Amino acid sequence: MKQVWATIVSNSEIIPSHHLLCLEAPDIAADADAGQFITIKCGDSLILRRPISIHQVTDSGYLLLFFQVVGQGTLWLSQRQKGERLDLLGPLGNNFTIEPASRNLLLVAGGIGIAPLAFLAQQALKQNKSPRLLLGARTKELLYPTEYLPPGMEVLVTTEDGSYGTKGMATDILYRHLNWADQILACGPKAMYQTIASLMQQQPARRPVQVSLEVRMGCGLGACFSCSIKTRYGMKQVCKDGPVFNLEEILWQEVKI
Numbered sequence: 001m002k003q004v005w006a007t008i009v010s011n012s013e014i015i016p017s018h019h020l021l022c023l024e025a026p027d028i029a030a031d032a033d034a035g036q037f038i039t040i041k042c043g044d045s046l047i048l049r050r051p052i053s054i055h056q057v058t059d060s061g062y063l064l065l066f067f068q069v070v071g072q073g074t075l076w077l078s079q080r081q082k083g084e085r086l087d088l089l090g091p092l093g094n095n096f097t098i099e100p101a102s103r104n105l106l107l108v109a110g111g112i113g114i115a116p117l118a119f120l121a122q123q124a125l126k127q128n129k130s131p132r133l134l135l136g137a138r139t140k141e142l143l144y145p146t147e148y149l150p151p152g153m154e155v156l157v158t159t160e161d162g163s164y165g166t167k168g169m170a171t172d173i174l175y176r177h178l179n180w181a182d183q184i185l186a187c188g189p190k191a192m193y194q195t196i197a198s199l200m201q202q203q204p205a206r207r208p209v210q211v212s213l214e215v216r217m218g219c220g221l222g223a224c225f226s227c228s229i230k231t232r233y234g235m236k237q238v239c240k241d242g243p244v245f246n247l248e249e250i251l252w253q254e255v256k257i
Contacts, residue, residue, distance in 0.1 A: 001092060002027050005085045009062060011078070015142055017069045018112070019078050026061030028090050034120035035212055035244040038065070038090030039220040042073035050074060051217050051239070053115035053187075054091060056122055056150070066115045066144075092220055093243050096120050096185050096210055098129060106181035107133045108170050108196070110188025114144045116212050117187050122150045132156070132177065136170030136188070139163050171195040178203060186247075187212040194252050209247035213238050 006025035014020045028038060032054050039049035050073040056064040069078045080086065096116070098105065105124050107117045114135060124131040132154045137143040140163035146155050157165030158173060166173055171192055178184075178199075184207055186196060193211050200206055215238050218226035222240030229236055231249045236242065 001090060002031070003087070003089045004028060006063065006088050008080055008082050008084050008086065010082060011080055013078070014145055014148065018142075018144075019067055019069065020055070020148065021065040021067065021077070021080075023063045023065065023086065023088070024061070025063040025088060028088060029057045029061045029063045032057055032063070032091040032119075033095035034123050035095040035116050036091040036093050037116075037220075037243065038063075038088050038092060039217075040073075040077060040089075041087040042076045046073055046076070048073075048218060049089065049220060050077065051092075051220050053212070053214075053243075054119055055115050056119050066112070066118070068112050089220070093239060094241070096212070096244050098124060098127065099183060099208070102182035103130055104180050104182045105129050105131045106174075106177050106184045107131055108136075108174060108184065108186035108188065108192070109133060109144075110136050110170055110186075110192045111138070111142070112214075113187035113189075113192075113212070115187065117185065118149055120185060121153050125150055125152050130154075132180070134158070134170040134173060134177070136160075169195075171199070175199060178207065181207055183207060184209040186210070187214075190252065193247065193250070197247055197252065200247065210244055211247050211250070212243045213245060213250075214243065 006023040009022040011021050037051050037053045052065045055066040109117045121131040136158045138160045215227045218224035220239045227238040230251045
């Protein structure tokens with residue numbers, strides 16, 4: 001973990017209320033793994049840093065962050081300009097684990113859940129794995145642009161209103177790909193995880209599923225316990241023990257996202 005001042009290379013709204021932020025932060029980029037996050041100090045008026053998933057890392061050491069404007073902190077962040085510097089802390093948390101024997105990786109992204117999965121796909125391709133992405137959004141306008149994804153991966157799109165791709169949610173087509181997948185790795189809303197958990201219970205041969213949780217955090221360092229959740233193995237802190245967990249260890253009725 002490092003605290004650095006990172007220079008903004010670009011900050012673009014690529015879909016409504018969703019920004020792609022490119023930062024010059026080689027020290028953090030060099031140590032980052034898919035699933036980890038950084039925290040950003042968002043101006044002088046906000047005490048708490050804002051946690052943002054690491055979206056991608058470029059070969060030149062740039063750090064890409066993809067975030068949705070949902071409050072004062074992310075609004076402030078969306079207004080930053082090229083050349084400004086940001087106070088970052090990271091990388092933080094644990095990461096997705098690709099098993100050595102796994103070849104076919106099924107990635108399931110609901111909405112902003114694409115944020116850590118793009119980096120995971122990037123790493124998987126470098127390991128000569130075969131990632132397949134199920135990418136879901138409410139509408140075509142809110143669909144993550146596929147041209148920003150790492151080249152060489154298969155992408156299947158769903159929209160809830162049917163304006164692009166298959167009508168429905170990413171989980172509606174998940175069952176079609178279970179026999180292909182060696183591992184399933186997901187990021188999205190709680191309801192998506194509950195659907196995946198229910199589907200996996202119906203399978204005769206269960207495949208390992210890892211999920212990335214996004215909950216409200218305070219310090220992001222494990223000191224304040226504000227992001228604690230109940231699991232089958234006791235209380236865990238999402239910022240320190242996560243944000244990536246095995247699907248089966250989470251007590252979903254106890255989790256508030």
